Amino acid sequence: MRAAPTILHLDMDAFFAAAEQASKPSLRGKPVVVGGLGPRGVVATASYEARRFGVHSAMPMGQARRLAPNAAYLVPRFAFYRAISGQVMELLGRLSPLVEPLSLDEAFVDLEAGGLAEDGAGARAVGERLRRDILAATGLTGSVGLAGSKMLAKIASEEAKPDGLVLIEPGTERELLGPRSVRIIPGVGPATGEHLRRAGITTVAEVVEAGEDELVRLLGRSHGAGLYQMALGHDDRPVVAERDAKSVSVEDTFDVDLHDRLRIRLEVERLAERCVARLRGSGHSGRTIVLKVRRYDFSTLTRSETLRGPTDDPVVVREAAGRLLDLVDTTGGVRLLGVGVSGLADYTQEDLFAQAEAQAEAEQAEPVRDESAESAPAEATQPAAAVPEAAPPTATETAERRWSPGHDVRHAVHGAGWVQGSGLGRVTVRFEEPGSEPGRVRTFSVDDPDLVPSDPLPLVPGGATGAAA
Template identity: 45%
Template sequence: MSRAAPPAGVRRSWGTEEDGASILHVDMDAFFASVELVRRPDLRGRPVVVGGDGRSVVLAATYEARAYGVHSAMPMAQALRRCPHAVVLPPDHTAYRAASAAVMEILRDVTALVEQVSVDEAFLDVSGARRRLGPPTAIAALVRERVRSRLSLPCSVGIGGTKFVAKLASGFAKPDGVLLVPRAATVEFLHSLPVGALWGVGDRTREALARWGITTVAELAATDVAVVQRAVGRASGAHLHDLAWGRDPRPVVPERQEKSIGAETTFEQDTADLRVLEGHLLRLADRCSTQLRDRGLVARTVSLKVRTEDFSTLSRSRTLPVSTDVGRELYLAARDLLAGTDLGGRRVRLVGVRAEGLAEAGARQLTLEEAVDDASDARRRAEQAMDEVRHRFGARAVRAATLTAAPPAVSTTAPGSGDLS
């Protein structure tokens, strides 16, 4: 899920030897936008942007929009200046989650060794599937054909000897392609890249390395590891030096435990109106609880995020007496946290709610008080009924009555969402 396009001028072919290259990275192309095009085929070939209005950010853009310099995480206002004729569609995270689940089901039909790392990407270890399905390039072609024929969605696949190399390769395979990096070509491939291509090198790390004259992976690899550690820190320096030489021993882990589920909203206008803030907290708590129930999880901790007009970010959290997946309970905790937050007279630009301390719903332990709390159980049943309606008719089909009075969200980052590829 790279925000930027791969560096220009890098070779697109590194050989055909597939022994030792059994890690696949499957990355959906412009995932949110592609899902929208399945529902709106009349928009194919046009610049389409998924996101909100005002001060929200781009969640996804078709490649026609990217030709104008539009990319994910770009402020929407800037995107529309670059491409004023773009078609802007509001996000439908229910549809994206359903499409994601269908993609992952296809991948798990290929191999049990699937590690989903976001809503639109996953690693596969196909070493055990080769006898049944053929070499990795044949498996990659099979994956792409099944995703295309069953879901009408494009994806790109990178193939390498390690997770890191496979992920890089999928970026170069975009859009809608496959790239194999043979194990013997790993170092040559890596050393052709700028240092910013390495996993974990953001703007700050890249600038820190540049101050030591390190701008390419080849230069990083040729630099003594102690020097790299002085530039970026002991742990990061050693890790980056290993990556520069293709050393990445991490296996594909089929089960990836989620640590939190959250959602946040940026307002079109900064506000100090407590009613407006609480209305958005209710909406966000509802979205989080829906995600918890969809994934069979409960949360023990609720966190509140508030960003004020001067871009200061305040965070507060509360541990609940018992884990929950009920939106009303998440909301009440978030509302109390907001009431206890000193804003110093500043208006609020963004609020977010996050459910943490996740566990399987089946492991949930009831307190004596909760065991006899019919109201809590009734709320859960009511919210589950709303889940069913939303799954059948879309995210906007039904919501709590209180939410109908809440101002509409401008920009919402849904739980587990992301479409930066």
């Protein structure tokens, strides 16, 4: 444990929802829910206004709609959030060379490594200045926790929410943690918490009272010993500047189970393309292709194939994913598909040569096949009556999917706006921009040639004051 509270934890307040409120003047101060909007969608983030109705992250979207029927429900705009996150992380990087991002909206900072704080007063001043700088740069608010360890700094930032700062002075850990629920300790989830409750342990103080030997007996050597140290306030984990991604993946959950084998294959190919786009965006290549299939009965299968060399070639990834799909029985229906690439590496010229060599060897080893003469998988050759697949989407349905609630558009006459909703061949747009007054709403045909998707407009610093509170 450090003698001074020089580990800082920043957590942006209701980040996705606050970013949407900041960019959409008509939503400021209103309940906003961001997440998947289909029948199986879940809440990614809810604004504080929506949380008053009981809506929270990871909640099924259908339940959220019942609790807050008048909230604005939007699909995520991750490119927009990443741009804002980049601004925030740049500010953190000015404080210290040791910044450990945990997600787009959360990070640890080692102030001691930056030489900016030697005691509590100095750490508090740095934290308050950081909050002001974030608000000035993005118009959004963040909560800051300061302590002598990562565990306590994170607990402090949670206590500070929303839009606050809490500092835990070293030496006060036991007093602070004692009366708290055991669930406040990292690694204690619902299952472990229930196991401890049955043993009569519900608070951190009771964990300490039980002793390390009893915890080891209840939870096992590693988990029990670790929990005991955390309960004492001991956490010597360092702030790690680099958190290299181990894999890149994308997945989709479908509103209606897929049965048609051809449709499933097309979805896998589409996911492979998206995965490669994300892979290239991260500046990596990868050797292992992974396919994830969740079937109608919620059983989940994964299949993987390791290539001779790293790749970011969409054709290579798509074909590998297709081969993996051939190994999976999709009879009965598929509710989720995912494609990932692991074994990541920075792309180098040697990687390119390795991949080219592997492809050349494969071409020499395999005879040319007449694919049209090969038999199709059994699922694809069944009579139509045996495959209860929904009818393919109409042109109108396809067009409506282009207009996702919350996404940015531009009209040749009315300018920039965002989609409020679409259906029955129509799309409703509110025309407003960050920093403007709430705009007017207009409705168009989904195939109106004057209406096109557009990139998000940057936030206006200071224009969202109070939006995330």
